[in-house]
Amino acid sequence: MNIVNRLGKICDTLGVNNKATYPVMLIALVKGICRPTFTMMDKTEKPETKKYTALREGLTEIIAIPTYWACGELTAKLASKFKFKKDMPADVQASLRKRASKNMMFIGVCVAALFVIPGLCSVAIKPIMDKFMPQNKPQKQPIKEPVTNTVPPTLKRPAMNTFFAGKNVVKPMVYNNRIPTGMKVGGV
Amino acid sequence: MIGMISRIVTSSPLTTMAESASTQVTCETTMKAIGRPGFILIDNNIDPDTKKYAAAKEFLYQATCLLLYAIFVVPLFKKGAFKVGKKIFKDHAADFAKFKNTEDYLRYRKYAEKPFYSDRIHNNKIDKLFNDELRTELKTKEHPRMFNRIKGTIELGNIIGSVLGLAVLAPQVSHAIIHPCLRAIGMEQKKPKTPKQQIDTKA
Numbered sequence: 001m002n003i004v005n006r007l008g009k010i011c012d013t014l015g016v017n018n019k020a021t022y023p024v025m026l027i028a029l030v031k032g033i034c035r036p037t038f039t040m041m042d043k044t045e046k047p048e049t050k051k052y053t054a055l056r057e058g059l060t061e062i063i064a065i066p067t068y069w070a071c072g073e074l075t076a077k078l079a080s081k082f083k084f085k086k087d088m089p090a091d092v093q094a095s096l097r098k099r100a101s102k103n104m105m106f107i108g109v110c111v112a113a114l115f116v117i118p119g120l121c122s123v124a125i126k127p128i129m130d131k132f133m134p135q136n137k138p139q140k141q142p143i144k145e146p147v148t149n150t151v152p153p154t155l156k157r158p159a160m161n162t163f164f165a166g167k168n169v170v171k172p173m174v175y176n177n178r179i180p181t182g183m184k185v186g187g188v
Numbered sequence: 189m190i191g192m193i194s195r196i197v198t199s200s201p202l203t204t205m206a207e208s209a210s211t212q213v214t215c216e217t218t219m220k221a222i223g224r225p226g227f228i229l230i231d232n233n234i235d236p237d238t239k240k241y242a243a244a245k246e247f248l249y250q251a252t253c254l255l256l257y258a259i260f261v262v263p264l265f266k267k268g269a270f271k272v273g274k275k276i277f278k279d280h281a282a283d284f285a286k287f288k289n290t291e292d293y294l295r296y297r298k299y300a301e302k303p304f305y306s307d308r309i310h311n312n313k314i315d316k317l318f319n320d321e322l323r324t325e326l327k328t329k330e331h332p333r334m335f336n337r338i339k340g341t342i343e344l345g346n347i348i349g350s351v352l353g354l355a356v357l358a359p360q361v362s363h364a365i366i367h368p369c370l371r372a373i374g375m376e377q378k379k380p381k382t383p384k385q386q387i388d389t390k391a
Contacts, residue, residue, distance in 0.1 A: 004276055007344070011273070014343040015336030023209045023347045024216050030355035038359050082194040095303040100197045106206035106215075107197075113219035118227035126233070 020106040021072040024113075025065055032061030052133055059125050064117050068109055071116055075108030076101045204298060209346035210262050213354070217257065221250035241375050248369050252362040253354050261353035262346075266290055269345020273338065280337045286322060293338050296322055300332045308332075 014022075036054035039045075045053075079100040084093050196202070205211040225243035228234070234242070267290050274284040287293040295317060302308055308326050315323060325332040370376040 008277060008280075008337065011277075011337050011340030011344055013340065014347075015334070015338070015340030018207055018209060018339075018343045020206055020212045023213055023350050026347060027213065027351055027354050030351045034355045035359050038363075042363075079197070082197065083191070084194065092303050096194075096198045099203050099303070100194065103197050103199075103202045103206045106202070106212060109212065110215050110219050113216045114223040118220075118223040122227050122231055 017102075019072065020102070020109045021068055024068050024109055028061045028064040028068065032058055032065070035061070048135070052129070055132060056125060056129060059128060060117075060121050063120050063124060064112075067112050067117050067120060071108040071112035072105040073108075075111070076105040079104045200298070200302065203301065208294075209343050209350060210257075210266060213346075213350045214254065214257065214262075217250055217254045217354070221247055221254065224250065241370075244370060244373070244375055245366060248366045249358075249362045252365055253358040256358050256361055257350070257353050260357070261349040265345045265349025266342060269342050270338070272345070273341030277337060277341070283335050283338060286319075286335075287338070290342055293335065293342070296326070297334065297339060299326050300334055305330045 035057040039054040039057060040050055042050060079097060082097070082100050084096055088096075205215070225247040228243040228246060229239055231239065270284070270287075270290040270293070274281065277284070287296065299308055299311070299314060308314065314326050318326065367376060371378060
């Protein structure tokens with residue numbers, strides 16, 4: 001079988017049933033290979049940072065591929081729960097059910113991208129990264145014990161900004177020839 | 189309540205969206221652009237500044253992907269696939285010749301997929317939009333031809349374009365765009381250039 005015939009078969013399959021999970025899973029697969037490769041090729045970053053980033057990007061896509069598939073298939077199965085009018089012909093009901101299944105799969109993929117994959121990544125990636133690259137694990141700092149010494153701190157005497165303040169100031173020697181009695185005039 | 193949900197889930201606009209690979213990828217990337225930064229911001233184990241930086245970086249990456257996809261991938265691959273298919277699949281050349289381009293085929297498919305035959309019979313738009321052959325197909329047959337090969341060709345083109353655009357091209361382009369954008373909004377500082385040591389030629 002030549003390439004054109006193979007391509008034709010793929011096109012026929014996609015034409016009959018193009019599931020919402022096909023493109024997103026394929027993109028995740030190629031991203032899972034290409035993004036870490038490009039990161040490792042970056043010459044401006046440190047080797048350890050490159051390894052860490054590449055592993056993280058790869059893990060994100062590894063989680064994304066089965067999640068897209070599971071969410072898409074699970075929500076598509078919910079389509080069987082829908083009830084249609086009883087007077088509706090059986091072939092129209094079958095057609096609507098098929099339509100609902102496709103649309104529910106699309107909704108499932110959107111929900112996976114919005115909530116499930118980011119949630120799973122934030123829960124699962126950190127422990128896996130710590131296991132694979134323990135050197136990047138942040139070291140826990142020892143808890144400092146509170147100081148229990150109750151001795152009050154000695155207060156330093158405030159320096160007074162006056163002329164005679166302080167111990168080392170030499171006071172002028174003044175000879176007093178007056179008897180220290182009676183009234184003083186002048187204040188010496 | 190279930191009846192209303194059933195009507196929404198089986199509606200034609202949603203079916204058109206769900207069946208097109210380009211719409212699927214656009215919606216998925218938009219959801220990623222909201223979900224991933226959101227989950228980074230609500231993570232309590234990360235330092236607040238790191239959280240803001242990582243969330244902004246992730247949002248910018250997804251926004252770049254979306255922009256690139258809308259500008260480059262959708263117009264080029266969606267339209268290109270129809271032309272390529274016309275040349276490659278010579279055994280289906282007569283089917284391809286019935287339609288002018290991708291839009292023309294997708295318009296036909298939208299009407300052909302309507303589950304109620306009565307929706308097509310009384311539709312005047314069909315008379316204006318399609319040629320005699322396609323009009324007869326839509327108005328006289330309960331199950332008109334779908335031309336699945338054409339639909340598959342368009343979707344395959346979309347998928348190839350999406351993979352090339354989002355997985356190969358987007359990481360390269362975003363690497364060049366993200367850091368200047370982060371610097372512009374004040375979340376990243378420019379690395380100071382280390383002066384080159386001059387070689388002492390006199391020594």
